[in-house]
Amino acid sequence: MVTFFRLALRRLAIMPVMILGITLLVFVVLQFSPVDPAYNALGDGASAAARAAFAEANGLNDPLPVRYVRFLGQLLSGDLGSTVPPSQPVLDRISIALPLTIQLTALGLVIAIVLALVLGVTGAVFRDRWPDQLTRVLSIAGVAIPSFWLGVLLIQQFALNSPVFPTGGYVNPADSFSGWLRSMALPAFALAVPVAASLARLVRTSMVAELDRDYVRTATGNGLPRHVVVRGVLRNALITPLTVLGVRVGYLLSGAVVIETIFDLPGMGKLILEGVTGGDVALVQGTVLTIAVAFLVVNVVVDLLYLLVNPRIRTV
Known part of the structure; x- marks a missing residue:
């Protein structure tokens, strides 16, 4: 029975590492999406200046590692972001x-x-x-x-x-x-x-x-x-x-x-x-x-x- 618990703990200990790898893979792949979040959020009629201001305010211009760390922080707080308008969690x-x-x-x-x-x-x-x-x-x-x-x-x-x-x-x-x-x-x-x-x-x-x-x-x-x-x-x-x-x-x-x-x-x-x-x-x-x-x-x-x-x- 002791061996079983040791093996079970070993399986469970790997889970956080694997979840971290999954979040990194999903985040990086979707960052290369051709979709512009500012365009989706502000709509077709938004000017280039408005889209640039939106990107700056939401950290879209930050380096990829910075955005990933911020993304992990949001995940830990239970925040997966919001949908495009009409905005819903x-x-x-x-x-x-x-x-x-x-x-x-x-x-x-x-x-x-x-x-x-x-x-x-x-x-x-x-x-x-x-x-x-x-x-x-x-x-x-x-x-x-x-x-x-x-x-x-x-x-x-x-x-x-x-x-x-x-x-x-x-x-x-x-x-x-x-x-x-x-x-x-x-x-x-x-x-x-x-x-x-x-x-x-x-x-x-x-x-x-x-x-x-x-x-x-x-x-x-x-x-x-x-x-x-x-x-x-x-x-x-x-x-x-x-x-x-x-x-x-x-x-x-x-x-x-x-x-x-x-x-x-x-x-x-x-x-x-x-x-x-x-x-x-x-x-x-x-x-x-x-x-x-x-x-x-x-x-x-x-x-x-x-x-x-x-x-x-x-x-x-």
């Missing part, structure tokens, strides 16, 4: 959009894990038989299908041809849980399929490797029920897929940006699109930074879960 916009993206990502992750376990375990238990061949075909097809294209197909089939689900929009779960589920079902499924397909192949490979081990033969030979053996094997087989789960969650977060646009969901994706099309550097900077930090936190949490489920690594 970026943090307020993110606080409204981020919960929806988290809901979509979480629901997509649940669907992906369920599908991956069903396909992967079925393929391993019925190895080299027709259920295994079927799950392989489904997994390959799922990996090959882009989530945005699948989203369009789902809208056409289940929202237009057969209006079971809405074509888009968002319903707050506090207002109607069933309405929320209907509004999130198609985008979450479209987001989950590629992740589920890739995880299913890992689950099957790990399950097959575990089923060939001596302890499984011994348990089966002693008359242990098949479902008990499979349940025990599954726990050991999930260690390998868990190592890549953090990366897959990152895919879900990034994929949610595109899916939200297709299904007209007011999440982080819509904020990024609004910032890019409107030339709002502060809005793009705040949303990208938030998603990047969320991705980092998820990966650290997955690393800690991996330490918990894999006793062997805690003895290293």
Whole structure:
């Protein structure tokens, strides 16, 4: 247990350094944007003198290191800047959009894990038989299908041809849980399929490797029920897929940006699109930074879960 806490503290100690690197990367990249903040803030009719005065008053003429230090100070105080007129705090916009993206990502992750376990375990238990061949075909097809294209197909089939689900929009779960589920079902499924397909192949490979081990033969030979053996094997087989789960969650977060646009969901994706099309550097900077930090936190949490489920690594 002492080793686990030492490794966990080591993972957590790296986080501030990585977050600092993320802020530097995002800040530097967006500083080379061709968008003029003074032009966006003052409007089309502003004179050159007014834009120059705005740049001087807001420190836009300061050297890049000075602006970065000032940017870090604003971050530490919880200030992500303001949007272009009509001016709103970026943090307020993110606080409204981020919960929806988290809901979509979480629901997509649940669907992906369920599908991956069903396909992967079925393929391993019925190895080299027709259920295994079927799950392989489904997994390959799922990996090959882009989530945005699948989203369009789902809208056409289940929202237009057969209006079971809405074509888009968002319903707050506090207002109607069933309405929320209907509004999130198609985008979450479209987001989950590629992740589920890739995880299913890992689950099957790990399950097959575990089923060939001596302890499984011994348990089966002693008359242990098949479902008990499979349940025990599954726990050991999930260690390998868990190592890549953090990366897959990152895919879900990034994929949610595109899916939200297709299904007209007011999440982080819509904020990024609004910032890019409107030339709002502060809005793009705040949303990208938030998603990047969320991705980092998820990966650290997955690393800690991996330490918990894999006793062997805690003895290293």
